[in-house]
Amino acid sequence: MKIQAGRSVLELVEGDIIRQDTEAIVNAANQSLLGGGGVDGAIHRAGGPQILAECRQLGGCPTGEARITTGGNLKARYVIHTVGPVYRDGLHREPELLASCYRESLKLASARGLKSVAFPSISTGAYGYPLADAARIALKTVKAYLQEHPEIERVRFVLFGQAAYAAYEAAMKEL
Ligand code: ADP
Numbered sequence: 189m190k191i192q193a194g195r196s197v198l199e200l201v202e203g204d205i206i207r208q209d210t211e212a213i214v215n216a217a218n219q220s221l222l223g224g225g226g227v228d229g230a231i232h233r234a235g236g237p238q239i240l241a242e243c244r245q246l247g248g249c250p251t252g253e254a255r256i257t258t259g260g261n262l263k264a265r266y267v268i269h270t271v272g273p274v275y276r277d278g279l280h281r282e283p284e285l286l287a288s289c290y291r292e293s294l295k296l297a298s299a300r301g302l303k304s305v306a307f308p309s310i311s312t313g314a315y316g317y318p319l320a321d322a323a324r325i326a327l328k329t330v331k332a333y334l335q336e337h338p339e340i341e342r343v344r345f346v347l348f349g350q351a352a353y354a355a356y357e358a359a360m361k362e363l
Contacts, residue, residue, distance in 0.1 A: 189357055193334035197342045198327070200360060202353040205346045206234040209263045210304040212256075213346075214293050216311065217269040219248050221255065226313040227348075231267060235260035239267055252288035256296045266302065268293045272311030275318070283325055286311055290329040297340055304342040309352050319352060323359035331363060 190199035205213050205227055216227045221243040223232045232240055242257035246269075249255045254270040270293045273285040289310050297305045309326065311317035330343050347353040 189360055191331075191360060191363065193331045193343075194336075195338040196334040196340055198331055198334060198345075198360075199342070200345045200347060200353060200356050202348075202350065203346050204230070204348065205306060205308045206230050206262060208306040208344065208346055210306040210342070210344060211264060211302040212266040212268050212297055212300075212305045213259070213262065213264040214254075214305065214307045214310070215267050215269045216308050216313070216315075217249065217271055219251065219271050221246055221249050221269055224314070227308045231262070235262045235267065243269065252285040252292065254289065254292040254296050256300065264306070266297075266300065268296050268305070270310060272315050272317065275311060275316040278321070282311075282317065283321075286317065286322060286325050287329040290326055291333055294330065294333045294337065294340060294343075298337055301339070303340060304344070305340060306344045306346050308346055308348065309356070312352065319355040320359065323356045324362070327356065327359050327363055 238260040251271045270289040273282040
């Protein structure tokens with residue numbers, strides 16, 4: 189499914205983030221930036237040691253912020269690493285921190301002149317963010333950014349599995 193956001197396209201696909209041919213893919217990293225499970229493990233396995241070597245130089249990343257490295261052996265030229273909030277009860281700034289991840293990642297893409305970015309569903313795996321809430325925040329935040337920033341032509345959410353895709357599709361229909 190896809191919609192227009194200003195002059196840009198916002199689209200949903202079911203698939204694997206490491207296979208995307210967008211100029212950047214986004215990693216749901218942890219604060220150390222030194223690798224982990226889920227999307228993070230898949231990106232480092234597929235991208236090779238170059239990405240981790242660059243991450244070591246960055247000295248970590250606070251929750252809600254983002255950092256950029258090259259894409260190593262991936263099709264994508266860059267990886268944007270962002271650290272989502274660990275979900276507790278929704279009353280510990282989780283919504284604003286999750287929104288910040290999407291915005292800060294897109295700001296890095298804009299600053300580098302990148303025209304296409306693929307995101308996974310940040311925080312909805314090991315970090316436990318409820319999928320329906322996370323989907324609403326993700327899509328609302330990215331749509332608002334694209335409406336102000338036509339320099340990014342395409343944002344793709346790459347949802348891992350049917351349940352994640354269905355949650356994002358429902359949220360997109362309500363935008
Ligand atoms: P977090 O720690 O931010 O929760 P995870 O990597 O554990 O990050 O999970 C985030 C989301 O990414 C989950 O919905 C998970 O199903 C999904 N995911 C896991 N592997 C991949 C992949 N290769 N491509 C896209 N999404 C993935």
